[in-house]
Amino acid sequence: MNQTFTVTGMRxxxxxxxxxxxxxxxxxxxxxxxDxxxxRVEVQTQQPREVVVKAIADEGYAVAV
Structure with missing residues (x-):
């Protein structure tokens, strides 16, 4: 499943x-x-959206949901 996220803080x-x-x-x-x-972060994964958001947020980046 393709998922797209807006992630800020990546420099x-x-x-x-x-x-x-x-x-x-x-x-x-x-x-x-x-990108x-x-x-923008696009992920092709079978993981639920909330698991992906948590993984990104745990790295210290803000994710718009």
Whole structure:
């Protein structure tokens, strides 16, 4: 299932890697696409939306739901 999130606070490549790593920890098969200029994170995963939001928020980024 493809899910799209607005995530603020990502400012560099390290931020993108942190979010990607967090999402792949909850779903190793997750496909993650990040567009920092649009504050957009797209995730192809079977995990529920709230689990994905928590994983991103636990890395310290704000997620608009």
């Amino acid at each position: 560099c490549d390290h931020c993108e890697r942190s979010v990607t790593r967090a999402l792949q920890q909850i779903d190793p098969q997750a496909e993650v696409k990040i 920092r200029s649009q504050n």
